[in-house]
Amino acid sequence: MRGLGFAVLSLLLANMAVASTAVVEFSDESLRIRYQQLVQELRCPKCQNQNLADSNSPISEDLRAQVHRLLEEGMSDREIKNYLKSRYSEFILYRPEVNQNTxxxxxxxxxxxxxxxxxxxxxxxxxxxSDMPVEQNDQLSSVDQQRLDQLLRNKDKQ
Missing domain, CATH: 1.20.5 (Single alpha-helices involved in coiled-coils or other helix-helix interfaces)
Structure with a gap:
């Protein structure tokens, strides 16, 4: 009985998660493709490191609806980005443009x-x-030569 209750609860929760995902209708398939690209390129102003497509925050939902509306009105991708940039600053763009500030x-x-x-x-x-061998002088000084001779003689005596 416990397993059945857990299964029903899991199905209900999964159903609620699917129901919370907004379905967006487009007048043209090319608008859907542009919409998907834009929401991937635009950052959620509230979330840390999430784009509009991945975020579930209320402001992201509003911005996705706004992007949809602007696309349906016939605005280009650049116009939509400029529109949102004027309201939310350069932060809204995941890839900011190269200019004197960036x-x-x-x-x-x-x-x-x-x-x-x-x-x-x-x-x-x-x-x-430093690993290269240092060029050495094969000639010993007279003092060193005398010392070497003395050591060799002492060795022979032993």
Whole structure:
């Protein structure tokens, strides 16, 4: 009996989850495709690191409805992004445009990559230059030669 109650409860909860997903009707299939792309590219202003398609927050639902309405009104993707950007700032875009305010955001990964490659290059060549044999002088100084001779003589005596 307990298993049957759990199964019924699970089905009801699953049904509620499906029912809460809004069904959006489009006048044209191309609008549906554009809508899906836009809600993937636009960020939820309330959520951390979620786009409009993945978020269940009320503001995301409102923004999805607004994107749908703007598409049906015939606005282009760029116009819709500019419209939302004017209301929610550049934060609404997952991939902000390159301009004077965001150039550092786009250039920083390249700069860090080049810096890392430079560090690896320097470490590799510093290590390999220290591993190279040092050119040695085969000639001993007269003092060293005398000391060596003395040690060899002492060794022979033992």
């Amino acid at each position: 150039w550092l955001l786009w250039a920083a990964p390249v700069v860090f990559l080049l810096f890392g490659l430079w560090v690896l290059y320097r470490l590799y060549f510093n290590r390999s230059s």
